[in-house]
Amino acid sequence: MNLKDTPHYYHEVLKAFPPQAHPPFEAEVMQTRVWGRRWGVYDDVGPLKMVLVHRPDEALLQWTPDKYDPALEAFIDRPAQRYWRGQRPPDLAKMRAEHDAMTAALTREGVEVVYVEGIPGDTSAMYTRDNGVAIPGGAIIARMGTVGRVRGEGRRSEEALVTRKLAELGMPILRTIHGAGLFEGGSFAFLNERLAVIGLSFRQNVEAARQIAEVLQVVGVKLVEVPLTGHSLHIDGAFVMVHTDLALVNTTRLPYWFLEFLEEQKIRTVEVHYADNGRVANCLALRPGKVLLAINNGTGTAERLQQAGVEVVPLDYSECQQNGGGIHCSTFPLIRERS
Secondary structure (H helix, E strand, C coil): CCHHHCCCHHHHHHCCCCCCCCCCCCCHHHHHHHHCCCCECCCCCCCEEEEEECCCCHHHHHCCHHHEECCCCEEEECCCCEEECCCCCCCHHHHHHHHHHHHHHHHHCCCEEEECCCCCCCCCCCCHHHHEEEECCEEEECECCCECCCCCCECCCHHHHHHHHHHHHCCCEEEECCCCCCECHHHEEEEECCEEEEEEECCECHHHHHHHHHHHHHCCCEEEEEECCCCCCCHHHCEEEEECCEEEECHHHCCHHHHHHHHHCCCEEEECCCCCCHHHHCCEEEECCEEEEEHHHCCHHHHHHHHCCCEEEEECCHHHHCCCCCCCCCCEEEEECCC
16 A cells, blocks of 8 residues: 555645744844844843834824813823823924934834824824834734724824834734733833833733733743832833943832842842933934933933933933923833843
């Protein structure tokens, strides 16, 4: 009897082509072969190579004087779950100029700047950081906390546009936060290649942390949960890595045990200067020891960073900040080299 005429034929043929689990998915040779290039980041300070941004658009013109709430000293749209923290409506031209100056600084550093569209009416779309995080090999897509009555209100639905953009670029999606998980990328940070933190708040919950920890475990990264104080939204308002062993911190917004934890990990800290607006913490590392910093918040923090050996690229981000976020919030790193 011929082999082909037996039940063993199918199995004998397949034995000649065994599947290969290694090199793993995240290995550069596999990323390049399958996905066109190596995607993701190893930490938060490695040389930045690609970043996703959204230029402030006409959605911000909806902040008209009738929406100002003197009790909160801000423009408020409760049904749509939006706010503008200025005393007057946005100056869109100034916001665009500030954002353009930021992207120009990125381009000068050799960073590929990729733009994503926003949902019509979404005033917060410029804060692309919150749509997800990049890890070795690909991205984790977030699940926003705010949901208005219709599409374009709140921030939920931004994730779909960003997902389509990443797919267009060819970036692998390793996980989309689902179920009852809530997560925004501004509340995630790498301390190093083997350790990351998530800031828990009413915008990030333990279910999302559990899902993120599952993905990180595959690439050998441990996730530490850091409960934030009060109604703090994201950890990047209080903690940002600026060098391989140095972080900028706002100690008034972090639990003391976390500051001790940083010491245990041999991570030095520079404290936000008391005379500066606390928003100055929301900076972006271009490479180890070089950061984009919103200098409009004061000069004390910049001087402290420089004294610690950090090169500061100063930017005016005063108008954009009134929309609720800073430079770190406005950038979603997709590719970094190893630091």
